[in-house]
Amino acid sequence: xxxxxxxxxxxxxxxxxxxxxxxxxxxxxxxxxxxxxxxxxxxxxxxxxxxxxxxxxxxxxxxxxxxxxxxxxxxxxxxxxxxxxxxxxxxxxxxxxxxxxxxxxxxxxxxxx
Amino acid sequence: xxxxxxxxxxxxxxxxxxxxxxxxxxxxxxxxxxxxxxxxxxxxxxxxxxxxxxxxxxxxxxxxxxxxxxxxxxxxxxxxxxxxxxxxxxxxxxxxxxxxxxxxxxxxxxxxxxx
Numbered sequence: 732x733x734x735x736x737x738x739x740x741x742x743x744x745x746x747x748x749x750x751x752x753x754x755x756x757x758x759x760x761x762x763x764x765x766x767x768x769x770x771x772x773x774x775x776x777x778x779x780x781x782x783x784x785x786x787x788x789x790x791x792x793x794x795x796x797x798x799x800x801x802x803x804x805x806x807x808x809x810x811x812x813x814x815x816x817x818x819x820x821x822x823x824x825x826x827x828x829x830x831x832x833x834x835x836x837x838x839x840x841x842x843x844x
Numbered sequence: 845x846x847x848x849x850x851x852x853x854x855x856x857x858x859x860x861x862x863x864x865x866x867x868x869x870x871x872x873x874x875x876x877x878x879x880x881x882x883x884x885x886x887x888x889x890x891x892x893x894x895x896x897x898x899x900x901x902x903x904x905x906x907x908x909x910x911x912x913x914x915x916x917x918x919x920x921x922x923x924x925x926x927x928x929x930x931x932x933x934x935x936x937x938x939x940x941x942x943x944x945x946x947x948x949x950x951x952x953x954x955x956x957x958x959x
Binding site (some may be wrong): 765776783798819830831832836839 | 886891892937
């Protein structure tokens with residue numbers, strides 16, 4: 732069964748600093764992995780996804796993530812945080828024939844001026 | 845084009861009443877998903893439709909919850925005899941239904957409060 736763990740329920744960074752949000756997965760088969768962002772009172776918006784084509788995945792708004800099988804990780808990074816990046820971020824996985832997404836518990840990102 | 849829409853956006857009901865939540869997927873998307881987002885449980889899968897059939901209902905928390913999809917489009921999630929623990933945001937998503945790697949597009953959700 733697929734499981735996804737996000738380390739750190741709250742992360743604070745200064746504007747212009749590196750953003751690093753951690754995600755680890757547990758799966759017996761190579762997974763599909765996703766990062767979604769949720770702004771207050773809105774649905775989830777896809778940032779990027781890993782589907783085995785390339786281990787370094789670039790997404791929208793300057794975010795990227797690297798799939799590391801040896802570490803079972805899919806951490807999300809952005810070189811320079813903007814105030815508009817403040818939101819909740821969810822890592823999610825799907826594997827095999829299971830179509831539903833299994834979500835991590837989410838990380839609330841705060842960007843300090 | 846239009847995204848996934850959900851109605852109502854907010855619903856307040858009394859304990860014991862039935863509620864219906866509606867989801868309009870992106871046109872042409874054959875797969876439709878319901879998830880629940882609550883403070884205590886995070887984001888949980890409820891049910892998945894491929895066309896009008898539901899091959900995976902494993903996430904429905906009790907027999908008070910049911911869902912249907914008609915015409916391969918609109919879906920309704922019904923909660924009977926609502927309980928306070930049903931208070932949550934109910935999210936609907938749709939996708940092309942072609943592969944497990946495809947993107948699921950989410951609606952804005954219905955915020956349900958059971959008093």
